[in-house]
Amino acid sequence: MDDRTHQPAPDYTTSALFFIFINMLWIFGVIWISWGLGAVAIIGVILNHLISMLDARLNPEG
Numbered sequence: 001m002d003d004r005t006h007q008p009a010p011d012y013t014t015s016a017l018f019f020i021f022i023n024m025l026w027i028f029g030v031i032w033i034s035w036g037l038g039a040v041a042i043i044g045v046i047l048n049h050l051i052s053m054l055d056a057r058l059n060p061e062g
Contacts, residue, residue, distance in 0.1 A: 032040045 028040050028043070031043065
């Protein structure tokens with residue numbers, strides 16, 4: 001039997017969200033330079049809608 005105590009896994013949520021923010025920032029910058037602010041706004045609205053749908057699916061009671 002393995003009687004050693006196992007340490008809990010580290011929580012990488014904060015660093016994952018930080019890196020998602022950094023990646024979205026430069027991706028939106030490239031889209032803004034390529035197609036303009038309107039394209040960034042449209043993509044932002046679409047992403048907001050997708051995140052809202054995901055939240056509704058994962059939390060159906062609220």
